[in-house]
Amino acid sequence: MGEQTAPDETGPKQISMVEYLKLGDEPHLVANVCEACGASYFDRRNACAACGAREFSTERLANTGEVRTFTIVHRAARGVPAPYISAVVDLDGGGRVKSNIINIEPNPANVTLGMRVRLATYVTATDDDGNEAVAFGYEPAAA
Amino acid sequence: MxxxxxxxxxxxxxxxxxxxxxxxxxxxxxxxxxxxxxxxxxxxxxxxxxxxxxxxxxxxxxxxxxxxxxxxxxxxxxxxxxxxxxxxxxxxxxxxxxxxxxxxxxxxxxxxxxxxxxMLGADRAARSDKQVFERKGRFGSVVGVEGRLGTNMMPGVFAQAGMEYAYENDGVGFEQFAKVAQKNHEHSTLNPLAQYRKAFTLDEVMSSEVIAYPNTLLMCCPTxxxxxxxxxxxxxxxxxxxxxxxxxxxKVSASVLTSDPWTEGCQVQPDVNTLTRNAADAAYEVSGVDPADLDLVELHDCFATAELRHYDNLRLCEPGGAGEWIDKGGPWRDGEIPVNVSGGLLSKGHPIGATGVANLFEVATHLRGEAGDRQVPDAKVGLAHVIGLGSSCGVHILERSGL
Incomplete structure (x- = not known):
C-alpha cells in the first residue's frame, strides 16, 4: 500500500515504516477519518470508536502542529538508542499523533509545552536487501 | 435482599x-x-x-x-x-x-x-527488526514503533500524562511531581506491610536516575x-x-468500574483521566459522599506523574489546582485529605493483581481504627482507586459501620 520510491525497477527501495506515513515529494501522514463525526484513526476500524458509524475516508493531515506533551526516555526498550524525546503533537487543522521530537538535543531545556514543530523524515533501518525504512518525527519550527 | x-x-x-x-x-x-x-x-x-x-x-x-x-x-x-x-x-x-x-x-x-x-513496565525487549521488510500489524509497520514513534512503555506514557496536565495548567512541573514521591516514600516508613520503607528528600527524588523525564527512579513503582x-x-x-x-x-457505599470512553487524543496516548473522573463522579453520586467528606484516599500512583493528575480527577483539589494542592501539603498524612498513607504503589509496592484489593484493605483498616502507627485519626470514610492501562478504572467508597 505505502508508496515506494525506487532508484530503478529492481534495486533497493525506500519504504515508509508505517502505512500511515506517505512518502514522495512531500512526506505526510494520512488518517482514516469517520465520515459521520470526523474522528481520525491511524489503523483500520470496523466502526468508529466515537460514534459507531462504519464509513471512513482517507484524509491527509497537516505537517505542522504543537507539542501537547512530552517525555524524555532515558531507560528505553532494548536496542532503542536513548535518551530520546517522545511527544504527542496536536496537528494544525485536527488530529493528534505520537512520535519522537528529532534534530534537537534531548534535554528538558530544549523542549517546551506548546512548542511549534513540523514533520521530518529519516532512514531508520535497512533490511538485508538494502531496502530502507523511513520513519517520521517532528523537529522544531519557527512560530 | x-x-x-x-x-x-x-x-x-x-x-x-x-x-x-x-x-x-x-x-x-x-x-x-x-x-x-x-x-x-x-x-x-x-x-x-x-x-x-x-x-x-x-x-x-x-x-x-x-x-x-x-x-x-x-x-x-x-x-x-x-x-x-x-x-x-x-x-x-x-x-x-x-x-x-x-x-x-x-x-x-x-x-x-x-x-x-x-520497575513497572520498563525495559521490555523491543520487537526485532525483520530481515526483509514486510508490513505487519494494524499500522502496517516494517520495524518496531517503540522508541521510533514515541514511547508506549509505562514510565513514558505516565510521564506524558503528567506533562499534559502541566500543559493545561499553571504551577505544575518537575518539582510538584517529585513531591508526590517524596510524600509516599515518607508515608511508607510507618507501614510494616510496605515493600520499601525508606524516606528520601525532595532533592534525592529529583536527582535520582531519570527513567522517563520527569519520572526519576524514585518516582516509578517497583515490581x-x-x-x-x-x-x-x-x-x-x-x-x-x-x-x-x-x-x-x-460498608461498601460505592463500587464503580469504568472503561475509557472515546476522547480526542486517546487513540495515540491512553487517556487515564476521563474514565477516572467518570468513576469518581458516579461513586460520589451513588454514595452521597462529597470529596470534602473523605478522611483518606488510596489512589493509583503507579508513577508520581499519575498521582498528581488524579488529585484533580478524583476532585480532591480545585480544578487545575493539583500543583498548588501538593505545594501546600494537601495530600500529606497531616494535610487536608491524606493520600496514600500506606506508601502507595511507589513504596508499598504494586503486585498487580493484589493492588486493587490491598487498597481496600488499607482504607478498611483505617476505618476500623486498626492501622497502628499510620492510623489516620478518627477516619470515617475513604476512597480507593485503581486504573489499568487499556483502560479500566475501579473506584470504591468505604464507610465505617457506626456501631
Whole structure:
C-alpha cells in the first residue's frame, strides 16, 4: 500500500515504516477519518470508536502542529538508542499523533509545552536487501 | 435482599508486599485468603463464591488452585484479569453476585508474583527488526514503533500524562511531581506491610536516575509479589452475625468500574483521566459522599506523574489546582485529605493483581481504627482507586459501620 520510491525497477527501495506515513515529494501522514463525526484513526476500524458509524475516508493531515506533551526516555526498550524525546503533537487543522521530537538535543531545556514543530523524515533501518525504512518525527519550527 | 442494600467488607487481610523467592503465587493467595476469613470470623465453607484476580497467570486457574489450599467446596469460581484494575474487578465480581442474590458471602483475592522485574513496565525487549521488510500489524509497520514513534512503555506514557496536565495548567512541573514521591516514600516508613520503607528528600527524588523525564527512579513503582483478600457479606446476612462482627464490618457505599470512553487524543496516548473522573463522579453520586467528606484516599500512583493528575480527577483539589494542592501539603498524612498513607504503589509496592484489593484493605483498616502507627485519626470514610492501562478504572467508597 505505502508508496515506494525506487532508484530503478529492481534495486533497493525506500519504504515508509508505517502505512500511515506517505512518502514522495512531500512526506505526510494520512488518517482514516469517520465520515459521520470526523474522528481520525491511524489503523483500520470496523466502526468508529466515537460514534459507531462504519464509513471512513482517507484524509491527509497537516505537517505542522504543537507539542501537547512530552517525555524524555532515558531507560528505553532494548536496542532503542536513548535518551530520546517522545511527544504527542496536536496537528494544525485536527488530529493528534505520537512520535519522537528529532534534530534537537534531548534535554528538558530544549523542549517546551506548546512548542511549534513540523514533520521530518529519516532512514531508520535497512533490511538485508538494502531496502530502507523511513520513519517520521517532528523537529522544531519557527512560530 | 434488595439490590439497593449495601454490601459489607466482613474480613480483610494482605501479605506484606515484597519478594518471596521461597513461596509461590498460591502460597501468597492462601495466606491473604485465610487471613481475611479469620479476620471476618468465618470459614471457607460459608463462602458462596470465590473470585481470584491475577494478571500474569490469568489462564492458570488460580482460583481453583487456591481452593486446593483452602477447601474445595464446589462453589463457583471466577478467574479475573483486567490490567491493573484486576483486584478491584475480582471484588466487584463477588459484589455483583451478592447484589444479584446468588450469594450471601464471598471471597475475593488478588495476587501477583512478579519477582525482580525492575520497575513497572520498563525495559521490555523491543520487537526485532525483520530481515526483509514486510508490513505487519494494524499500522502496517516494517520495524518496531517503540522508541521510533514515541514511547508506549509505562514510565513514558505516565510521564506524558503528567506533562499534559502541566500543559493545561499553571504551577505544575518537575518539582510538584517529585513531591508526590517524596510524600509516599515518607508515608511508607510507618507501614510494616510496605515493600520499601525508606524516606528520601525532595532533592534525592529529583536527582535520582531519570527513567522517563520527569519520572526519576524514585518516582516509578517497583515490581514485586504479594496478595490481598476481602470477604464480602450481604446486608441481610451481616445482621444475623454477632455484634462485634457487625461493628468491625465496613460498608461498601460505592463500587464503580469504568472503561475509557472515546476522547480526542486517546487513540495515540491512553487517556487515564476521563474514565477516572467518570468513576469518581458516579461513586460520589451513588454514595452521597462529597470529596470534602473523605478522611483518606488510596489512589493509583503507579508513577508520581499519575498521582498528581488524579488529585484533580478524583476532585480532591480545585480544578487545575493539583500543583498548588501538593505545594501546600494537601495530600500529606497531616494535610487536608491524606493520600496514600500506606506508601502507595511507589513504596508499598504494586503486585498487580493484589493492588486493587490491598487498597481496600488499607482504607478498611483505617476505618476500623486498626492501622497502628499510620492510623489516620478518627477516619470515617475513604476512597480507593485503581486504573489499568487499556483502560479500566475501579473506584470504591468505604464507610465505617457506626456501631
Amino acid at each position: 434488595s439490590n439497593q442494600d449495601p454490601v459489607w467488607i466482613l474480613g480483610t487481610s494482605m501479605t506484606k508486599f515484597g519478594r518471596y523467592a521461597d513461596k509461590d503465587l498460591i502460597d501468597l493467595a492462601a495466606e491473604a485468603s485465610l487471613g481475611a476469613l479469620d479476620d471476618g470470623g468465618v470459614a471457607m465453607g460459608e463462602m458462596d463464591i470465590l473470585a481470584a484476580g491475577c494478571l500474569y497467570e490469568a489462564n492458570g486457574g488460580v482460583g481453583q488452585r487456591l481452593q486446593k489450599q483452602l477447601g474445595q467446596t464446589g462453589i463457583p469460581v471466577y478467574n479475573v484479569a483486567n490490567a491493573c484494575a484486576t483486584g478491584a474487578t475480582a471484588v466487584r465480581t463477588v459484589m455483583m453476585a451478592i447484589k444479584a442474590g446468588e450469594a450471601q458471602m464471598g471471597l475475593a483475592v488478588g495476587v501477583e508474583q512478579m519477582g525482580k522485574m525492575g 514485586g509479589d504479594g496478595s490481598a483478600a476481602v470477604v464480602l457479606v450481604s446486608d441481610e446476612k451481616l445482621k444475623t452475625l454477632p455484634r462485634e462482627q457487625q461493628r468491625r464490618a465496613v
